[in-house]
Every structure is written in structure tokens, then in C-alpha cells.
Amino acid sequence: MENIRKSVFKIITASGTGTGFVVAGKNHVITNYHVVAGAKTVAVEDYKKDRFVADVVMVNPEVDLAFLHIEGFENTETAITLDENVGISNTQKAYIHGYPFGMPYTVTEGIISSTSQPMGPRHYIQTDAAVNPGNSGGPMLNEVGNIIGVTTSKFTEADNVGFGIKHLDLLKEINDFSFSDQAYRVKCNSCDGYTEEQTEFCNNCGNDMDISIWEEFEKSHFAKFVEESLTELGMNPVLGRAGRDFWEFHQGSALVRIFVFKRDYLVATSPMNNLPKQNLKELTEYLLQDHVSPYSLGISDNKIYISYRAHLSDIFTDHAETIKQDLKNLALKADDLDNFFMDEYGCEMAIEAKEEA
Structure with a gap:
């Protein structure tokens, strides 16, 4: 597995x-x-x-x-193997591997309801295994890791029914x-x-x-602005994209998210560390002090965050270059601070953190 x-x-x-x-x-x-x-x-x-x-x-x-x-x-x-002669039959088990809704890797189990379900001009594997947005393009496997189909969830009108492109079509x-x-x-x-x-x-x-x-999707002015900042950070902006006008990437161990909030604000934030079981007084005193301006530190759901906010209108003003630098530096600051909070206050890294080699 x-x-x-x-x-x-x-x-x-x-x-x-x-x-x-x-x-x-x-x-x-x-x-x-x-x-x-x-x-x-x-x-x-x-x-x-x-x-x-x-x-x-x-x-x-x-x-x-x-x-x-x-x-x-x-x-x-x-x-994962692709075998032209793999046996596929109704009621056999099927396993859907993938990243539903962009969440971490999961495997769901079901049975094959039809080995050749006609839909439009083509025939598909039909299963009762849970198939959600994000699973699209993943492998539908049998019990020994043979491909029996390629999961597709574009048939959104189907409830509790999943479909897979036939393995022979892939072959x-x-x-x-x-x-x-x-x-x-x-x-x-x-x-x-x-x-x-x-x-x-x-x-x-x-x-x-x-x-x-x-044709490729045309980027918004906001997307071009953010990706110029990511380029200055030394990364390929493609690696940071996580949706339309939304970016999510790791800078070192820290996860950084950049997005539009309430249609008016550019927001960058990073969930860095979990709150410790001890040293809360000392940690709280540190968080309440203005150590990281122009950023702010805060607590939500027992996690320590660093955040930054700017009004969208400001990216069209003389402040634009400063905002670009602030975005870049927030990612670098988050990567430094998560280690600081772990070393100084015993704060474990947040679950979103990436283990560094």
C-alpha cells in the first residue's frame, strides 16, 4: 500500500x-x-x-x-500496474485512491456495479465507492494494485455513484x-x-x-501581482497555485496561504505552531508585543498564526511594491518563527507543517 x-x-x-x-x-x-x-x-x-x-x-x-x-x-x-487482461466483474471490490477536495491522500472502498455503463458516447466502470471532487484523475484499483479504471467525478449529477474511465481506454x-x-x-x-x-x-x-x-486561463491582475511577489521569493508561482486567486505552499516547514478576503482584502497567513501545555503566560506576553510588524500574531483553534492584510485597492497605488515585499517576507518570517516558537516555548509544529529533510 x-x-x-x-x-x-x-x-x-x-x-x-x-x-x-x-x-x-x-x-x-x-x-x-x-x-x-x-x-x-x-x-x-x-x-x-x-x-x-x-x-x-x-x-x-x-x-x-x-x-x-x-x-x-x-x-x-x-x-500500480496496467494489465490488458485484468479481470473485471460486477460486485468485485474497487479502491479509489486520491486527494478528495484537495485534502490528504485517502483510499475509499466500494464494489463495481457495472463494468460497462453507457454514458454519452462512451462506456464507464460504475462503482458505489465514494468519489468526490479532487479524486478526478486518480487510479481505481483492484485488491492487488491493478488498474481497473481512471476515476472521474465530472458527472456531478450522480449521487452515491462513481465512474471510472475503462483501463483499456487508458491502455x-x-x-x-x-x-x-x-x-x-x-x-x-x-x-x-x-x-x-x-x-x-x-x-x-x-x-x-x-x-x-x-487556450489557457487568463490570470487576474491580482494573480499577476501575487505571483510577481512569489517569483521574487525565488519560487515558480505554478508551484504555489491552489485555485483561482488562491495560493498555498510551504516555505521551508511553514505552510503559507494567500487569498482574497470578503472581496476587499489581500490576506496572507500561516498556521505555524500548536499551543504548548506549559509556558502559556510567557508565550502570551510575547504574542501581545509588537515584534513582527507589519505582520500580526494571533491564536485560533489552539494554533499560533502569523498574518498580513492589505486592501486590494492598495495594489494599484504607490504602496504596491511595499506590499509585494511584505508578502515575500511573511513567508520567510513564518519559516523562522515556527522554529523559534518550538525552541523557546515548546510549541509543536502545526499539523500543516512540512517535515524538512
């Missing part, structure tokens, strides 16, 4: 999160097309909370599959794709050819193509 966990990844884009995975003998990360739609570069997070930039190298919207390439990644220890996509570069390619299901350049018609067979498949 641990090796399966190592083979399942959280996929993070500017529009939300999903799941991806690798299969034995292949280096591409597999996910749903709808998870990465509107993006050509995404973040991939592994079981250790390490993040990597991944290029989207193949999309097939009709089948709802996409392949991602991580530079330098070698798949050496996956326990065909893997066998058809023979490229090793990082170009973005769209597959035509009429001729099985691939097209790199945006076009209304397939270059191979003339079949109609949806030009929007090549």
Missing part, C-alpha cells in the same frame, strides 16, 4: 485540484483532461508534500485523459503516445493523430477541433 501511495499525486492548477498517478514502466503522470483544462503547466505534489512543475504533454478531451511530464522524473518504485492512450518531448499535443479521436498548433481542423484528417482546448 505504501508504494501505491508513492505513485499517486495531487494535481494543482489555478482552477483547483485533482489526482494523478503513474503506472509501472511509464514516466508520464496520468490524470483527467478536465483536471488540467485551461493549463499547460501545473503543479504536482507527492506524498512528502514536495511539489514539482509538470508540463501537460497530451490531452484527449473526448476520453477525458491527459499526460503530464515532470523534467527529470523517473518512475522506479510504483506498485490505448498510452500505446498511441510515443513522444518524449514537452510539447503540448491534442489528440484527434477521428484519426488518432496529434496536433501541436491551435487549429479548427485536424492536420491529419480534417476533423473538427475545438480551439479552446489550446
Whole structure:
């Protein structure tokens, strides 16, 4: 089970999160097309909370599959296998692996209700296992780690019913794709050819193509502003995206979140440490003093936070550069303070913290 966990990844884009995975003998990360739609570069997070930039190298919207390439990644220890002849039958157990709602890795169990449920132009595996947003693109496995489907939760009108893209559909996509570069390619299901350049018609067979498949989501002014600050921090902003106008990333051990609050405020915050069982008087005295201006320290749900707030209108004024620097420095300050509170007051790291190597 641990090796399966190592083979399942959280996929993070500017529009939300999903799941991806690798299969034995292949280096591409597999996910749903709808998870990465509107993006050509995404973040991939592994079981250790390490993040990597991944290029989207193949999309097939009709089948709802996409392949991602991580530079330098070698798949050496996956326990997930793709077997053309794997047995799939009604009432057998199915296991959904993934990151529902962007939360930590989970496995849910159910049974297969139908091995070939027609929906629209295609047939799917149907299961009663819990499938939630965020599970999309993850592996649906049998008891020994064989792929029986690729989970998809785009059928939101279905209640207590989950669906998976058939393993044979995945196998065909893997066998058809023979490229090793990082170009973005769209597959035509009429001729099985691939097209790199945006076009209304397939270059191979003339079949109609949806030009929007090549288009990326346009960033808001706010997103551009925040990501300029993250770039100054020395990170690729792609690695910090956690949704539309929302960022979540680790600076060292500290988790940092940046978002819009009540449509009026830019907020950056970090849950650093849990409150200790002792030394509360000394800790409280420290927290009440103004040690970290322009930031503020506070307590919520028995955790110590550092936070920063600026009015959105200020990013259009002469204060813009100062705010950028404040955002960058909050991440650095949080990474310093979580160690300070642990060493000086015995405060354990918050559950959101990342263990540093």
C-alpha cells in the first residue's frame, strides 16, 4: 500500500485540484483532461508534500485523459500496474485512491456495479465507492494494485455513484503516445493523430477541433501581482497555485496561504505552531508585543498564526511594491518563527507543517 501511495499525486492548477498517478514502466503522470483544462503547466505534489512543475504533454478531451511530464522524473518504485487482461466483474471490490477536495491522500472502498455503463458516447466502470471532487484523475484499483479504471467525478449529477474511465481506454492512450518531448499535443479521436498548433481542423484528417482546448486561463491582475511577489521569493508561482486567486505552499516547514478576503482584502497567513501545555503566560506576553510588524500574531483553534492584510485597492497605488515585499517576507518570517516558537516555548509544529529533510 505504501508504494501505491508513492505513485499517486495531487494535481494543482489555478482552477483547483485533482489526482494523478503513474503506472509501472511509464514516466508520464496520468490524470483527467478536465483536471488540467485551461493549463499547460501545473503543479504536482507527492506524498512528502514536495511539489514539482509538470508540463501537460497530451490531452484527449473526448476520453477525458491527459499526460503530464515532470523534467527529470523517473518512475522506479510504483506498485500500480496496467494489465490488458485484468479481470473485471460486477460486485468485485474497487479502491479509489486520491486527494478528495484537495485534502490528504485517502483510499475509499466500494464494489463495481457495472463494468460497462453507457454514458454519452462512451462506456464507464460504475462503482458505489465514494468519489468526490479532487479524486478526478486518480487510479481505481483492484485488491492487488491493478488498474481497473481512471476515476472521474465530472458527472456531478450522480449521487452515491462513481465512474471510472475503462483501463483499456487508458491502455490505448498510452500505446498511441510515443513522444518524449514537452510539447503540448491534442489528440484527434477521428484519426488518432496529434496536433501541436491551435487549429479548427485536424492536420491529419480534417476533423473538427475545438480551439479552446489550446487556450489557457487568463490570470487576474491580482494573480499577476501575487505571483510577481512569489517569483521574487525565488519560487515558480505554478508551484504555489491552489485555485483561482488562491495560493498555498510551504516555505521551508511553514505552510503559507494567500487569498482574497470578503472581496476587499489581500490576506496572507500561516498556521505555524500548536499551543504548548506549559509556558502559556510567557508565550502570551510575547504574542501581545509588537515584534513582527507589519505582520500580526494571533491564536485560533489552539494554533499560533502569523498574518498580513492589505486592501486590494492598495495594489494599484504607490504602496504596491511595499506590499509585494511584505508578502515575500511573511513567508520567510513564518519559516523562522515556527522554529523559534518550538525552541523557546515548546510549541509543536502545526499539523500543516512540512517535515524538512
